[in-house]
Amino acid sequence: MSSPPRLPPGRSGLPFVGEWFQILFNPRFGADRRAEFGPVSRTRLFGKDMALLAGPENNLLLFRGEHKFVEATWPASTLKLLGPNTLSTQExxxxxxxxxxxxQAFRPRALLGYLPPMESRIAAAVDRWLARGELALYPEIRALTFDVAAALMMGAHERTDAALVHDFETFAAGLFTIPADLPVTAFGRAKRARRRLIAHLHAAIDARIASGETGQDVLGLLLAARDDDGSKLGREELAEQMLVLLFAGHETLTSGLTNFCMLMAQHPEAYARVCAEVDRVTPRGPLTVEALGRLAETERALAETLRLEPPVAAAFRKCTRTFEVAGFTVPAGWLTGYRIRDTHRDPSLFAEPARFDPDRFAVFEETCPHGRVHAHAHEGRYLPFGGGARICLGMEFARLEMRAFAALLARRCALTLVPGQDLTMKQVPVPRPRSGLEMRLTPRT
Ligand code: HEM
Structure with a gap:
């Protein structure tokens, strides 16, 4: 007779919700569980058992298991609002x-074409911010990242109109809610906003096709892109895929850029090094991908920002087949996932993990097989963009925008935090300072 499966140790929390609140709001939850039960433990979420896995080897196990024994899973509200025809929900x-x-829309050649519209929008935003002097940066950066994404994905030529921004925010606000489709609920409002956004995307697609010009933005490249069998995306799916690109890239980049500004203001010596490097490598004139690639010091400051405050803290998965890990059985039907924030805060992987120290990536680069910081995703220990078959599709786009932003900021601005604000971090839906980051921007002398 075969022995019963050895399930991971752990606890279940409250009836129905399980340990949802602890997972969501206690930043030490993962570390505490690991200290108590080891790298493989069990919790419960909304009536489902969940295997909590920790450590680089377990991250790698999940990356390798994508489409084999785990698949992506989303709350009902997210599934309904994203729709079935998107990369995030396809299997x-x-x-x-x-x-x-x-x-095909994120290849190096495509990125070359994205840089000028990205640069002009970031430069215009920096001009506006300098003219205002003192401002809350988080909402400004949020508007900027949407503006850049809308220009590249929806072909907007002017600054994105306020109604579109509002619709997108309403849509995003409904993604993780109770899926009750009523006029007064966040979900109901999000559904109606989604309809308008999809209509807008359809109009952009139709106009582009009618113009007979494809163009070198995401929309143009995706209209021209072909599947392995030579077929192309239909109009409906193209609109839904573009909406998910907007969603996946918007809050994440906003969080990364806001936290970069905060950390630079808090660590003037690190910002001085970024400024000196930008002055040396690309002091004026149009930015180039080649010059941005030479900003090693800046890249380390950005990488350290994403280590300390990863915009995506964790990714959930559903087990489609029973698998074994470290002598325990994780049955099919359980939830699981990899935890980015906990990995980045593991003192056995990063000495003094709470300290902002861009130089730790200089050591990384020396020992890194490909000489690139982000290759460490493959070792399961530095994974702001995830890993495996679902590694962030927009990773190089995001890294380009972050470097362009850092360079244009450093060329022009001295940063001072407005005193007396609450800089403790809000974690949900993405990490950013509670105050919205009140900042004084003055011209660099
Ligand atoms: C997936 C992080 C920006 C598009 C992911 C995942 C992470 C991530 C961790 C994996 C999620 C999982 O395993 O389930 C980030 C961070 C960003 C960023 C930290 C910015 C700093 C972007 C941008 C775009 C984008 C700008 C689009 C232009 C996507 C898409 C996926 C994804 C489409 C789903 C990939 C798939 O399921 O195959 N991102 N992302 N991301 N990201 Fe990003």
């Missing part, structure tokens, strides 16, 4: 095919 072979198709 298996279809997911892999769509990734190859969508990746």
């Amino acid at each position: 298996g072979e279809l997911h892999m095919r769509r990734r190859r198709l969508l990746a």
Whole structure:
């Protein structure tokens, strides 16, 4: 007779919700559980058992298990609002095919074409901010990242109009809510906003096709992109895929850039080094991908920002097949996932993990097989963009925008935090300072 499966140790929390609140609001939850039960433990979430896995080897196990024994899972509200035709909600072979198709809009050659519109929008925002002097940066950066994404994805030529921004915010606010479709609920409002956004995307697609010009932005490249069998995305799916690109890239980049500004203001010596490097490598004139690639010091400051405050704290998965890990059995039907924030705060992987220290990446680069910081995702220990078959599709786009932003900020601005504000971090939906980051921007002398 075979022995019963050895399930991971752990606890279940409250009836129905389980340990949802602890997972969401206690930043030490993962570390505490690991200290109590080891790298494989069990919790419960909304009536489902969940395997909590910790450590680089377990992160790698999950990356390797994508489409084999785990798949992506989303709350009902997110699934309904994103729809079934998006990279985030597609699975298996279809997911892999769509990734190859969508990746055509994120190749190095495509990024070259994205830089000028990105640069002009960031530079214009920096001008406006300098003219105002003192401002809350988080909402400004939020508007900027949407403006850049809308220009590149929806072909907007002017600054994105306020109604569109508002619709997108309403849509995003409904993604993780109770899926009750009523006029007064966040979900109901999000559904109506989604309809308008999809209509806007349809109009952009139709106008582009009618113009007979494809263009070198995301919309143009995706209109021209072909699947492995030569087929292209239909109008409906193209609009939904573009909406998910907007969603996946917007809050994440906003969080990364806001926290970069905060950390630079808190660590003037690190910012001085970024400024000196920008003065040396690209002091004026149009930015180039080549020059941005030479900003090693800046890249380390950005990488350290994403280590300390990863915009995506964790990713959930559903086990589609029973698997074994470290002598325990994780049954099919359980939830699991990899935890980015906990990995980045593990003192056995990063000495003094709470300290902002861009130089730790200089050591990384020396020992890194590909000489690139982000290659460490493959070792399961530095993973702001995730890893495996679902590694962030927009990673190089995001890194380009972050470097362009850092360079244009450093060329022009001295940063001072307005005193007396609450800089403790709000973690949900993405980490950013509670105050909204009140900052004084003055011209660098
Ligand atoms: C997936 C992080 C920016 C598009 C992911 C994942 C992470 C991540 C951790 C994996 C989620 C999982 O395993 O379930 C980030 C961070 C960003 C960023 C930290 C900015 C600093 C962007 C941008 C875009 C984008 C700008 C689009 C232009 C996507 C898409 C996926 C994804 C489409 C889903 C990939 C798939 O399921 O195959 N991102 N992201 N991201 N990201 Fe990003």
